[in-house]
Amino acid sequence: MNKKAIAGLVGAMLGAAVVAxxxxxxxxxxxxxxxxxxxxxxxxxPMAAASKLAxxxxxxxxxxxxxxxxxAVLGDSACNPQNATDVATKxxxxxxxxxxxxxxCSGAVLASANSVTIPAGVLMITPSGTSPEITxxxxxxxxxxxxxSDDYQGRALARTLKARGISKVxxxxxxxxxxxxxxxxxKAEFEAxxxxxxGYSGHEEGKASYRSELATLARxxxxxxxxxxxxxxxxxxxxRQALENNFFKTFVGADGMKSEGLVKAIGxxxxxxxxxxxxxxxxxxxxxxxxxxxxxAGENIDAVFATTSYDAAFLAALxxxxxxxxxAKLAExxxxxxxxxxxxxxxxxxxxxxxxxxxxxxxDYKGAGGDHEFDAAGDVPGNYAFFKVSGTGYESIADMK
Amino acid sequence: xxxxxxxxxxxFMAILIGIYALLALGLNIQWGFTGLFNxxxxxxxxxxxxxSAILTSLPASGRLGGYELPLLLGWAASMVAAAAIAWPIxxxxxxxxxxxxxxxxxxxxxxxxxxxxxEGWLTGGVRGVTGIPRPFGELDYMPSQIAYLAIVATLVLxxxxxxxxxxxxxxxxxxxxxxxxELAAAAMGKQVEARRLQAFVFGSALMGLAGALFVHFxxxxxxxxxxxxxxxxxxxxxxxxxxxxxxxxxxxxxAVIWIIWSxxxxxxxxxxxxxxxxxxxxxxxxxxxxxxxxxxxxxxxxLPERQPGSPPHR
Numbered sequence: 136m137n138k139k140a141i142a143g144l145v146g147a148m149l150g151a152a153v154v155a156x157x158x159x160x161x162x163x164x165x166x167x168x169x170x171x172x173x174x175x176x177x178x179x180x181p182m183a184a185a186s187k188l189a190x191x192x193x194x195x196x197x198x199x200x201x202x203x204x205x206x207a208v209l210g211d212s213a214c215n216p217q218n219a220t221d222v223a224t225k226x227x228x229x230x231x232x233x234x235x236x237x238x239x240c241s242g243a244v245l246a247s248a249n250s251v252t253i254p255a256g257v258l259m260i261t262p263s264g265t266s267p268e269i270t271x272x273x274x275x276x277x278x279x280x281x282x283x284s285d286d287y288q289g290r291a292l293a294r295t296l297k298a299r300g301i302s303k304v305x306x307x308x309x310x311x312x313x314x315x316x317x318x319x320x321x322k323a324e325f326e327a328x329x330x331x332x333x334g335y336s337g338h339e340e341g342k343a344s345y346r347s348e349l350a351t352l353a354r355x356x357x358x359x360x361x362x363x364x365x366x367x368x369x370x371x372x373x374x375r376q377a378l379e380n381n382f383f384k385t386f387v388g389a390d391g392m393k394s395e396g397l398v399k400a401i402g403x404x405x406x407x408x409x410x411x412x413x414x415x416x417x418x419x420x421x422x423x424x425x426x427x428x429x430x431x432a433g434e435n436i437d438a439v440f441a442t443t444s445y446d447a448a449f450l451a452a453l454x455x456x457x458x459x460x461x462x463a464k465l466a467e468x469x470x471x472x473x474x475x476x477x478x479x480x481x482x483x484x485x486x487x488x489x490x491x492x493x494x495x496x497x498x499d500y501k502g503a504g505g506d507h508e509f510d511a512a513g514d515v516p517g518n519y520a521f522f523k524v525s526g527t528g529y530e531s532i533a534d535m536k
Numbered sequence: 537x538x539x540x541x542x543x544x545x546x547x548f549m550a551i552l553i554g555i556y557a558l559l560a561l562g563l564n565i566q567w568g569f570t571g572l573f574n575x576x577x578x579x580x581x582x583x584x585x586x587x588s589a590i591l592t593s594l595p596a597s598g599r600l601g602g603y604e605l606p607l608l609l610g611w612a613a614s615m616v617a618a619a620a621i622a623w624p625i626x627x628x629x630x631x632x633x634x635x636x637x638x639x640x641x642x643x644x645x646x647x648x649x650x651x652x653x654x655e656g657w658l659t660g661g662v663r664g665v666t667g668i669p670r671p672f673g674e675l676d677y678m679p680s681q682i683a684y685l686a687i688v689a690t691l692v693l694x695x696x697x698x699x700x701x702x703x704x705x706x707x708x709x710x711x712x713x714x715x716x717x718e719l720a721a722a723a724m725g726k727q728v729e730a731r732r733l734q735a736f737v738f739g740s741a742l743m744g745l746a747g748a749l750f751v752h753f754x755x756x757x758x759x760x761x762x763x764x765x766x767x768x769x770x771x772x773x774x775x776x777x778x779x780x781x782x783x784x785x786x787x788x789x790x791a792v793i794w795i796i797w798s799x800x801x802x803x804x805x806x807x808x809x810x811x812x813x814x815x816x817x818x819x820x821x822x823x824x825x826x827x828x829x830x831x832x833x834x835x836x837x838x839l840p841e842r843q844p845g846s847p848p849h850r
Contacts, residue, residue, distance in 0.1 A: 210801065220552075222801065224545055249670075
């Protein structure tokens, strides 16, 4: 093969791509940047199916803008920045999408937002990137997500404890990304709200005794121990040893501690002072709508990130409709359609939303995966509740703000 | 579809091709000229990437960094750091023969990746490093991309000219002699181990520079970028396809593979949506098939090695 042949081949491929790309003035394109190949490949098909369901709802119920169709362009971001920036560049420049849903992995979100979508002024809504770094992007208000940052739970837990009148705690965390991440965000928020940490220490997994660590933590004089660990692992040993030695009176855990095995092992009678925070899927009419439609499409409703993928695509479509297809107004429009006040719109109610937008009325999308009230950084609060032990399981006692 | 969009896409592809070309040039020094089977490219890429990221990024709590040093210093440091990591590794591993060296380097790249993932105080752990400056990043989308392409293209050109110069010099002939017949070269009084170490360190420094260019382009780096598939094996395919032992071949291979990889997705997008998800895997298949075809019909690569004074025989 000589250089001419190579140049010819490249030219032919580019040419074929150009010819193949259809151009229709009324139609609007939405980029779906799923991680089809790569480490989370198994999660990608249900996520893509959920986003496509949202696109189908739009097209079945009157289409987008003035009789146009919303077209989904599926790209493979492969969970790495190399492929994610490539697929974002194609979506933005070749397919001329107005908004993208994805990418799935946080590193891919950071890279493609920084180098492609933010400079190009394209709206990005990720359904599964949870890294707190995404909050810090200088994004010209163009990057959003439909699920809470990892940072959120620790902070919400800190606020809940303060609100319940607990202002002095000791923290024991498992020394890995989960435990440490939660402990750091908890510490920052708790201290910012005037709480005191009487002890703060990480521990390694799988030791036989944690009594010396617990004794050190208890010396600070707090009655409450916050444990960021797993209730089926080291967290169980810590809780048991703290109870046996009467080091603390109240114990609080995050979602990792919400284990039924733990209740069985220690006994509900001994766990009167044990509370956990955990995410709750909001059992809303919107979620029912989504589940029904998603099941009818032949998918499994328990798929991870399916609701957030649907909501991301639906919100992008609402924003495009509200902005009248004007790229410069997308961010503002997204905030308008997603936030209260306004007429509530549930998952699948495209025709109603379209009518209200046409009449110039304010709407508020209540998604299948949550209300999606975006904060200044484009993050959403999660739905977490505070649980106590009841019988052999847990019972929710309060919503967490 | 408009020409501006197409141009933007072409510029973006050219930037990534440039970065991969640097990696392929580095590997060419190691494998093409010296016969060192380095299967740990991702490790050196990562060291360069994180070194420059840490030195030039904005301050952040919980990890090292925030020195906000000038870019050029960060890039120089990324080459030095990659070379400094390569030196002890080479010192220990280059005594192994080729296949053992491959296994040792895979292991080392994996160690580097795990250290980056878990040592949060140094690298930000799984969250990675953000707030990395990009030269001309404050310009609009297209001018900013073109400016970055100019930087990458200049560095690739400089690297190409320097490597080409070195390979044409007596040093290059000596390296080929060591590669083709180690015993004969040793018998001629050449210091085989020291020379191989030189090639290993030089090649790794170029890989480090490629890592730095990559993170400044994306203004962020996370451990996902140093996956061995995309940062080691893809570069091997590029070099073998382009022609190992030929610097132009290395650059051409980077271009051909990246273009096939990227443009083929535009074509698979035109397939019916029912098979769109499966079609994504066709791209991986096309890359593999291309490699098989090249190995079967043109094992010396598209541009084979040129040996001055004798007809090409490899």
